[in-house]
Amino acid sequence: MKQTIEIVSERNGALRQRVRIQGFEDLHVDVPKAFGGEGSAPDPHDYFDLSLGACKAITAQMYAQRKQWPLEGISVRVNRDDSEERKGTYRLEVVMTFHGIVDAVQRDRLEEISHKCPIHRLMTSATVEVTTRATDVAEA
Numbered sequence: 001m002k003q004t005i006e007i008v009s010e011r012n013g014a015l016r017q018r019v020r021i022q023g024f025e026d027l028h029v030d031v032p033k034a035f036g037g038e039g040s041a042p043d044p045h046d047y048f049d050l051s052l053g054a055c056k057a058i059t060a061q062m063y064a065q066r067k068q069w070p071l072e073g074i075s076v077r078v079n080r081d082d083s084e085e086r087k088g089t090y091r092l093e094v095v096m097t098f099h100g101i102v103d104a105v106q107r108d109r110l111e112e113i114s115h116k117c118p119i120h121r122l123m124t125s126a127t128v129e130v131t132t133r134a135t136d137v138a139e140a
Contacts (some may be wrong), residue, residue: 017042053078055119060110072100
């Protein structure tokens with residue numbers, strides 16, 4: 001499946017970007033003031049990290065629903081350690097709380113299932129190929 005995401009500079013000279021994804025037009029990306037941005041929206045790293053946390057939560061929730069387990073909700077915290085990113089190591093710790101699950105076996109299974117979410121697998125075991133090219137005009 002192919003999908004197009006459009007990113008457009010929102011203001012002249014500012015680093016804030018407007019993102020359009022299949023009908024969602026209220027998404028923005030910026031960088032912190034310390035890096036020359038306005039700090040008015042999540043930065044690209046934030047979206048990378050939150051993609052993992054959200055995907056793990058959705059995957060676990062779908063599994064619990066299929067098993068008819070008493071899951072009432074999920075809280076996820078993603079802790080980032082980017083201190084060695086320039087050396088090639090970017091660490092994410094995901095802490096998940098499964099509300100309504102008191103059975104340790106079910107909780108462990110939900111954690112295990114979360115490792116199978118598409119974003120976790122993409123980040124840890126896929127080869128991602130990126131091609132970048134410049135054009136003279138925006139393409140439709």
